[in-house]
Amino acid sequence: MDKEKIASIKSGFLEEYQNSRNEKSLYEVKVKYVGRNGELTKILKKLKNLSAEERKQIGTLANEARREIEKAYEARKKELGERIDWEKEKIDVTLPGKKVEIGSLHPVTLVYREIERVFSSMGFEIVEGPELETDWYNFTSLNFPFDHPARDMQDTFWVKSPKEKMVLRTHTSPVQVRYMEKRKPPFRIIVPGRVFRNEATDAKHEHTLHQFEALVVGDDVNVGNFKYIAKEFFSAFFGKKMDIRLRPSFFPFTEPSFEFDITCAICSGKGCTTCKNAGWLEIGGAGMVNQNVFVAAGYPRNKYQGFAWGFGIERLAMMKYKIDDIRWFESGDLRFIKQF
Ligand code: FA5
DSSP, X not given: OHHHHHHHHHHHHHHHHHHOOXXXXXXXXXXXXXXXTOHHHHHHHHGGGSOHHHHXXXXXXXXXXXXXXXXXXXXXXXXXXXXXXXXXXXXXTTSOOOOOOOOOOOHHHHHHHHXXXXXXXXXXXXXXXXXXXXXXXXXXXXXXXXXXXXXXXSOOOEEOOSSSOEEEOSSSTHHHHHHHHHOOSSEEEEEEEEEEOOOOOBTTBOSEEEEEEEXXXXXXXXXXXXXXXXXXXXXXXHTSOOOEEEEXXXXXXXXXEEEEEEEOTTTTTSOOTTTTXXXXXXXXXXXXXXXXXXXXXXXXXXXXXXXXXEEEHHHHHHHHXXXXXXXXXXXXXXXXXXXX
8 A cells, every 4th residue: 555655656756846847846846745744754654653574665665765756856956957947037028128338438539549540541650658757858858958947838747756856747748859769760750648737727728638749850851741741630630621820939849949720620710709710729839859859869960850749639629529628528527428
């Protein structure tokens, strides 16, 4: 009698456990058969009432059945653990999706990339230099005499340093001498980079800004070459024909020196409030490389000629994207950055 019961318990379990689709229902089947009040457990509990002969026979059978059930249970549990639980995983396709936040590039990065693209296409090499500079590269090698008022043109963050006088570079021009010390002309390079000025900030002035510098040196480089390259660059950058205007100025490292203006990108030179009806916008500084700078870099005096120019990247981005205040760039305000 008990022998048949054990066989039917075993086959009952083996049939039912196959149908369980998750660990919870599998466990319930196990409890039904071999739990504290399970069908097989009841038989085992009654063993003590049987004769010694029967106890041995039935006990062996029941224990075998239990072992088989336990084994089948463990195997199925493992299998279910490796399977996807469709109950948990089911997807309600009618629910609205999760919004994916897509980042965007900072306008300074966009302008950097555009500058690098246009100049690379004209055969310029892109060069970088350190943001923490020595007094020599930032000023002295660029023909700023020691204690000369020209140094006051750039409000400087001086950094305490045990050896040399160090500065947070005030412009990208120090890379001129750094590069020339290692290379012989002819060459053409651009130097984009971050610079720092101890500035009382306003809508057009920041303490941390980006500049771009171009340097072309050879045997007979002249101002006409500069004007041509500058025109080509600004026309490509703004996607329309731009003109250049030079006005005399002073930089210790160029002779002669110019401030240069470009056609107002807003009104295309017709006159508007941005350019104060001039049709021109002031954009940066330029000039022919002063021979003293070549000498500081180790070149012979009067052997080479070159031009250099530089301007602020934020100011250019302000024109391109019509941004009214330079302080937005370093603000970290996502409402600003997300618009690009
Ligand atoms: C210079 O920094 C020179 N190194 C440029 C140069 C290079 C001249 C090569 C000749 C040959 P300047 O101090 O004028 O020059 O700055 C150049 C440009 O940087 C400015 O026209 C302006 O666009 C930008 N700039 C300077 N200071 C600030 C500031 N505080 N905030 C925003 N833009 C600035």
